[in-house]
Amino acid sequence: MASSSRPGLDDVRWYERAVFYELLPRGFFDSNADGIGDFAGLREKLEYLQWLGVDCVWLLPFYPSPLCDGGYDISDFLTVAPELGGIDDLAAVVEDAHRRGIRIISDLVMNHTSDEHPWFIESRSSRDNDKADWYVWADDDRGFAEVRVIFCDVEPSNWTFDPRRQQYYWHRFFHQQPDLNYENPEVADAMLGVVRFWLDLGIDGFRLDAVPYLYKAEGTLCENLPATHKLLRRIRAEIDAAYPNRILLAEVNQWPDVVTEYFGDGDECHMCFNFPLMPRMFMAVRREQRFPITEILTQTPPIPDGCQWGIFLRNHDELTLEMVTDEERDYMYSEYAHDPRMRRNLGIRRRLAPLVDNDRRVAELLYGLLLSLPGSPVLYYGDELLMGDNIYLGDRDAVRTPMQWSPDRNAGFSRADFAQLYLPPLMDPVHGYQAVNVEAEQRDPSSFLHWMRRMLAVRHQYPQLATGSLEVLPADNPSVLAYVRQARAGENLAGEPSAVLCVSNLSRFAQPAELSLGRWEGCTPIELSGRVPFPPVTPGSYSVTLASHGFYWFELVER
Amino acid sequence: MPPSPSALEGLVVPYLQRQPWFLVDMARYDRAVWATFRLADLEIVLDGRPGMASVVVAVGERRFHVLVGWREAALAPAVIGDHQGAVLGMCDDGLGDVLCYNALADEELSRGLLAVASAGRESARRVRLVQSLVSHASLVYDERLFMKSYRVLEPAPRPEIELMSKLDEVGFKHLLRPVAHWERNGWDLALVREFIPSAVEGRLLALTSLRDLLGRNVDEGRLRLDEVGGAGGDLSSEMRRLGEVTGGLHLALAEAFGVRSLAAGEASTAVAIRVHGDYHLRRVFRTDTGWVVAGFGDDPLIGRSADELKRREPRFASPLEDLADLSYSLRQMAAEAVAAQPSVTCAQAERLAKSWERRNRGAFLSGYLGVEGIDALMKLDRSAAAEAIKSLVGARAVTAT
Numbered sequence: 001m002a003s004s005s006r007p008g009l010d011d012v013r014w015y016e017r018a019v020f021y022e023l024l025p026r027g028f029f030d031s032n033a034d035g036i037g038d039f040a041g042l043r044e045k046l047e048y049l050q051w052l053g054v055d056c057v058w059l060l061p062f063y064p065s066p067l068c069d070g071g072y073d074i075s076d077f078l079t080v081a082p083e084l085g086g087i088d089d090l091a092a093v094v095e096d097a098h099r100r101g102i103r104i105i106s107d108l109v110m111n112h113t114s115d116e117h118p119w120f121i122e123s124r125s126s127r128d129n130d131k132a133d134w135y136v137w138a139d140d141d142r143g144f145a146e147v148r149v150i151f152c153d154v155e156p157s158n159w160t161f162d163p164r165r166q167q168y169y170w171h172r173f174f175h176q177q178p179d180l181n182y183e184n185p186e187v188a189d190a191m192l193g194v195v196r197f198w199l200d201l202g203i204d205g206f207r208l209d210a211v212p213y214l215y216k217a218e219g220t221l222c223e224n225l226p227a228t229h230k231l232l233r234r235i236r237a238e239i240d241a242a243y244p245n246r247i248l249l250a251e252v253n254q255w256p257d258v259v260t261e262y263f264g265d266g267d268e269c270h271m272c273f274n275f276p277l278m279p280r281m282f283m284a285v286r287r288e289q290r291f292p293i294t295e296i297l298t299q300t301p302p303i304p305d306g307c308q309w310g311i312f313l314r315n316h317d318e319l320t321l322e323m324v325t326d327e328e329r330d331y332m333y334s335e336y337a338h339d340p341r342m343r344r345n346l347g348i349r350r351r352l353a354p355l356v357d358n359d360r361r362v363a364e365l366l367y368g369l370l371l372s373l374p375g376s377p378v379l380y381y382g383d384e385l386l387m388g389d390n391i392y393l394g395d396r397d398a399v400r401t402p403m404q405w406s407p408d409r410n411a412g413f414s415r416a417d418f419a420q421l422y423l424p425p426l427m428d429p430v431h432g433y434q435a436v437n438v439e440a441e442q443r444d445p446s447s448f449l450h451w452m453r454r455m456l457a458v459r460h461q462y463p464q465l466a467t468g469s470l471e472v473l474p475a476d477n478p479s480v481l482a483y484v485r486q487a488r489a490g491e492n493l494a495g496e497p498s499a500v501l502c503v504s505n506l507s508r509f510a511q512p513a514e515l516s517l518g519r520w521e522g523c524t525p526i527e528l529s530g531r532v533p534f535p536p537v538t539p540g541s542y543s544v545t546l547a548s549h550g551f552y553w554f555e556l557v558e559r
Numbered sequence: 560m561p562p563s564p565s566a567l568e569g570l571v572v573p574y575l576q577r578q579p580w581f582l583v584d585m586a587r588y589d590r591a592v593w594a595t596f597r598l599a600d601l602e603i604v605l606d607g608r609p610g611m612a613s614v615v616v617a618v619g620e621r622r623f624h625v626l627v628g629w630r631e632a633a634l635a636p637a638v639i640g641d642h643q644g645a646v647l648g649m650c651d652d653g654l655g656d657v658l659c660y661n662a663l664a665d666e667e668l669s670r671g672l673l674a675v676a677s678a679g680r681e682s683a684r685r686v687r688l689v690q691s692l693v694s695h696a697s698l699v700y701d702e703r704l705f706m707k708s709y710r711v712l713e714p715a716p717r718p719e720i721e722l723m724s725k726l727d728e729v730g731f732k733h734l735l736r737p738v739a740h741w742e743r744n745g746w747d748l749a750l751v752r753e754f755i756p757s758a759v760e761g762r763l764l765a766l767t768s769l770r771d772l773l774g775r776n777v778d779e780g781r782l783r784l785d786e787v788g789g790a791g792g793d794l795s796s797e798m799r800r801l802g803e804v805t806g807g808l809h810l811a812l813a814e815a816f817g818v819r820s821l822a823a824g825e826a827s828t829a830v831a832i833r834v835h836g837d838y839h840l841r842r843v844f845r846t847d848t849g850w851v852v853a854g855f856g857d858d859p860l861i862g863r864s865a866d867e868l869k870r871r872e873p874r875f876a877s878p879l880e881d882l883a884d885l886s887y888s889l890r891q892m893a894a895e896a897v898a899a900q901p902s903v904t905c906a907q908a909e910r911l912a913k914s915w916e917r918r919n920r921g922a923f924l925s926g927y928l929g930v931e932g933i934d935a936l937m938k939l940d941r942s943a944a945a946e947a948i949k950s951l952v953g954a955r956a957v958t959a960t
Binding site for chain 1: 685687702756757758759763764767768770771774792793845847848849
């Protein structure tokens with residue numbers, strides 16, 4: 001068996017093989033019984049993340065914020081929201097995490113601030129203060145007329161009138177989130193100061209929020225402008241020079257060919273999320289055929305060396321608001337919105353378990369795909385337990401309920417009074433914390449949590465699943481998706497063969513498949529989880545039978 | 560020196576008379592024509608050992624093509640392996656005895672055939688024989704090229720080759736692109752086209768969709784007919800895309816072959832175009848980048864009614880004919896899926912399958928009518944077109960039973 005290849009702390013390309021874990025600090029663990037999760041609480045739970053096999057934790061925004069947009073409206077970039085602890089607590093988390101081989105990245109919102117940020121307060125106070133043009137101001141709301149409104153159901157326009165300054169300011173998101181004006185070089189300098197501040201503290205990188213919108217220009221859609229790329233290259237150069245091993249992970253909710261521009265020539269972001277892949281994994285399972293996935297894979301251009309996709313099944317965000325108004329996204333809806341069930345699900349913030357009707361086989365299949373398709377997987381806290389959601393909280397909070405640690409009071413998340421909790425834990429009979437919690441699932445060797453841990457371990461053993469090339473194999477059965485991940489030159493572990501074959505049945509019925517494995521004639525496929533050898537590959541097609549929603553990962557071993 | 564023509568003829572004629580595909584084709588003719596066997600044409604396409612000859616035998620007006628390969632008698636059995644039925648017999652090539660056999664049983668010769676059929680422009684490292692039908696045998700080269708080596712010949716241009724070449728010329732993209740064809744003395748011998756390994760027959764996607772629908776009916780209790788669209792395996796978006804491709808196909812056919820006015824009595828649409836003529840879910844393939852049209856009739860000739868065979872002849876007709884063919888094929892798929900259901904659920908399954916057929920027929924037509932410029936070919940509005948197709952499909956069903 002291959003030895004584990006978990007990326008070490010000295011590995012500059014660690015992010016290419018890492019398993020990421022996205023968590024909400026206020027929802028993870030409450031150490032001081034005030035009903036809100038905090039950094040001291042997170043520190044206590046790092047052992048759990050290490051046990052699970054997580055390589056990097058992505059912290060959702062922890063900055064002081066009026067919380068109009070889940071913390072993405074930041075009122076101070078250089079400290080920690082007081083309810084989460086102090087800077088020292090975060091520093092202790094980083095130090096302890098590093099000791100356990102876990103990295104920490106944080107959200108960084110460069111596009112805008114909260115309207116309560118001192119920069120904006122000063123900027124709006126008059127037309128001639130020091131920060132007067134740190135934001136985008138105009139005398140009327142007619143500028144950038146072609147630019148779409150992203151939050152179109154709540155914001156009538158990207159311009160909002162400010163009665164104090166008697167001018168309009170520009171915002172791509174909520175009106176409480178005025179956009180910064182990067183045309184003013186002081187703004188970029190200030191943001192670089194923010195970047196340095198956190199990197200100096202030991203943070204391992206940033207997930208860059210809303211990155212396509214930084215620069216604006218009349219007559220354009222104000223997205224993906226060359227100046228934005230130039231700024232990213234500047235930040236990247238700074239990181240490469242002074243902070244090796246740190247990464248930039250971009251949120252660019254666009255088609256793959258646009259997203260790849262954010263890798264630059266390997267001189268912009270280290271990673272970008274692959275947004276279109278995610279809904280298509282669900283669609284492929286819903287439609288019981290592989291084409292939604294293979295179609296997007298064929299449209300995904302190759303990325304520069306040293307770059308990696310971030311892929312995910314669910315996260316803290318929903319898709320609709322960004323996807324539906326993006327004209328390039330419309331394609332997907334015109335293609336697939338005919339299924340009212342998918343439309344409903346995609347439009348609502350839901351966790352994985354409810355999205356798949358709590359069907360463990362489907363959840364396993366989807367994770368099987370996530371852990372074997374090109375990219376570094378990003379898990380969303382609680383999904384490793386098949387935690388549910390609470391749609392009655394409103395869709396912003398539905399998937400942000402407390403992590404379920406034990407069957408104790410408040411799901412073991414907090415010792416505060418129930419009424420004091422930032423959100424109530426799930427208590428429904430299917431997903432409630434009495435049954436679905438870390439303690440119970442750790443005790444049960446056949447739990448989903450244990451399954452996930454085993455799968456992460458297997459993935460760590462086979463780096464080709466992370467960085468190998470991808471070749472989709474033809475299969476006669478449209479419900480079967482088969483592909484080979486082949487290690488690139490120089491990536492083989494000593495003496496190890498280089499190809500892993502992944503075969504998935506997207507149907508809820510058992511399926512046969514005839515695969516064309518000519519190139520691996522004579523190899524023996526060995527199933528990765530149990531190391532069971534299957535019949536060797538002979539000339540002609542290779543027959544595989546798969547159980548309902550079943551999947552196999554095989555190492556193709558030359559004998 | 561190759562075997563002499565008379566030696567080859569002496570081996571090919573009895574070989575031909577043993578071949579099921581030949582017997583099936585000849586069954587349609589009076590036995591008197593059997594007396595008219597003669598060697599019509601012969602070309603040594605590969606001289607030496609191994610060698611290969613392309614032999615055309617005439618029987619009455621029919622022409623049959625056999626590719627004869629030969630090797631030293633001692634070596635040949637190892638090469639042809641299990642293909643015992645491929646042996647024609649021994650003859651002398653001037654240097655000694657050679658064993659003659661069907662060249663498609665020999666990988667080396669089959670690879671050589673590609674070079675012959677493409678006039679030396681193509682070569683391959685691997686070949687596999689995928690199918691032997693009455694009209695042709697099919698080979699796949701390097702999972703990249705597909706060859707139809709015709710057995711029952713037709714005078715050039717064979718409709719299939721003509722259609723594919725013309726569509727390619729006018730730039731129709733949703734096509735398994737023709738790469739080469741091999742013609743000799745006015746007869747088409749082989750066609751080489753692109754092969755897309757990931758392509759899946761439309762028929763299989765339709766059955767996947769029906770499987771999901773009927774399975775859900777069992778899992779979740781009786782589905783209402785209006786819930787058909789909500790089933791996960793809904794095919795309608797795919798059928799809409801196929802409708803768009805079909806619209807593009809018709810526009811390309813009109814561009815390539817021109818437009819005529821319809822014969823009296825067929826006044827439902829204003830124009831007639833060269834129709835595909837055999838348009839159903841086995842003729843269209845879903846690939847990773849969308850639908851492609853493949854195959855323009857050629858197989859299988861057996862089991863077709865006289866009416867079907869007539870429809871397949873190259874002709875000008877209303878574009879509705881192709882739409883009805885495809886729609887009829889949706890009906891056949893629905894019937895096939897229902898027949899596979901346990902009898903207890905059959906009645907409801909049948910109703911659901913009908914609803915499925917209606918929904919996908921509608922989506923297909925919507926895609927078709929949405930194609931820019933299609934109104935030049937199709938003068939009917941949506942409901943009139945739907946009615947016309949429905950009645951044509953009804954007529955097919957009557958003919959088929």
